[in-house]
Amino acid sequence: MAENERPKTHEALKFYFTPVDPPRGDELNPHAKATTYVPEVVEALKERFGDVIEEVELYAGEHTVRVRADKIVEVCRFLKEEQGFNYLADLGGIDRFTDEGRFEVFYNLVSIERRKRIRLKVRVEEDNPVVPSVTSVYRAANWNERECYDMFGIRFEGHPDLRRMYMPEDFEYHPLRKEFPLLGIPGSLPLPPQTPGGPLTYDPFARAHGHVPPPGFEEPPAEDEEVSEH
């Protein structure tokens, strides 16, 4: 499909005013929390899973562990059952918009007893974005995975109910992907008529897309107002 084709680059800011520094993990962050710094859990993960752990990041005192996508359920089960991370606070997708490893899914896990927080990440390719579902470990992941599927089109294998979360099933796109335009795609979704008895609306931002909205949209002139003729 021509309109589904990815533009070569994303729209960058026209103007940069500061040189960009890479983030440094050793910097002191005024908002860093003790809960997110979990070297002992990272060590335990490395010891147990070895090269399944692809990358460990530290920024603002937060540990992020990137693991291989096919092992995410085992890693989550290990964290839940042996490390006490029993609460899944959040799960979501990231579109990196790169050729390799385009999508990421992150898992924000909390251990309520140990008062610790850790973030896991997995990376999947664009042509086959499939991640094993962690709903068998954390039931709370159900809706979050649905939302991630809705917004990014990442499919979760083994999910009991992989429907869209927000958008209707009739919608064919995944809006949080970078190639999806901010104003939407005209004609992708029928919406209520803008005037009573009018036709269905297929583009809520007609004027922004270069079309003229239906004429009935404007208010009729008031009774005492003179209609100028020219």
Add this chain to the structure above:
Amino acid sequence: MSTAPSLVGPDRHGLFNFWPRHNEAIYRRLETKHAWLEERHRPPGADGESDPLEHEMILNIGPQHPATHGVLRCIVKLDGEVMEKCVLDLGYLHRGLEKVAEHKTYQEFMPYTDRMDYLSPYSNNVAWCLAVEKVAGIEVPERAQWIRMIMCELARISSHLLWLGVGLMDAGAVSVFLWAFKYREEIYNIFDEVCGARFTVSHSRIGGVASDLSPTAIAMIRRFVEEFPEELAGWEKIINRNKIWIDRNEGIGVLTAEEAIELGVTGPNLRGSGVDYDIRRLEPYLKYDEVDFNIPIRTEGDSLARYFVRMEEMKESVRIIRQCLERLPEGPIRNDNAKLAYPSKEEVYYSMEGMIHDFLYTDVGVCPPKGAHSYHAIEAPKGELGFYIISDGTGKPWRVRIKAPSFSNLQGLEYMMEGAMIGDMVILIGTVDPVMGEADK
């Protein structure tokens, strides 16, 4: 088995049958959803016979039903008066906030957060500002932190007051609604004095707050914290001994601690089940580690427990505000680095540099390092509200993930509804206290 009902009413020639596939998928889900309750009612193997006394029916409640507190759509399968299965349909208020955030500078997105949990806009502002400050490493002056705390706790009281009034109105008591709104009005007047807006305040700024508290505002807050606890005690006297309220809430929507954690429920709903999870204690932000307050917890896990938790929370909020007012230090209210925070209006109007800084900050704003990503959560009235921001080194975030507490809580609601009576549905929605602006993003 039942299929998707045909829509009754005047024939609109298919004009208003939006999204047929969407509805089909929901009804299919309702059919295939596994609920233990159903098996108890209909033992396996008894499928062939149809019982003439069977009162099965599929009921759509919402999205326009007033008791759903917004645009929540519940599709329930009833057996008599018992809700056998429930499927919640979200997204009727979906505005794509996460997508919008990717196209706004950090400061520009802040007014959008007002529209998330619109019952406590100040908490959302603070949550967003703290998240940006964390990813960019911006320090906030002391005074601004205390001001933010005061306003956050006022927002919590305001949100809980609405929950109380509307919750009791759902149960049939209208007078509490009027009393609660009288004090919400007071809080709105305070917001008006402090921020110039009553509802969508947008008062917090990255690196501080927009304006200082005026002496009038401080006097108003003082008067509020003087009067409000007495009034609250008066309400408690009448509500805690009200047989209708107690009977309608006791043992309704029970979540055990394990279930609540498993379902990812957050906020007062989680604490009502006996789990001590409060971000103000888990990872203290602002100055919460310096004030003395309790985290109310109940172990029953039913609707009544959540009621008590929220009532206690309001009292604790008043305590926090009192301590904040006592300890409010003098000093600047915004970070003084022009690359990190807005200059004050005096600087903008009376100095060239100030104007340039203001312009640059509006145009580009704060630029966290490329590849930086961090998550910051606060304890909003509804629960853990967090923002996970990924920066690409420009003035606009590459990705913003909103962890909305109402979203997590609604997942618990779907579970609570199954097996409850249809008459308790309104109470259950009230007790979870969802705000659809936040759940739908």
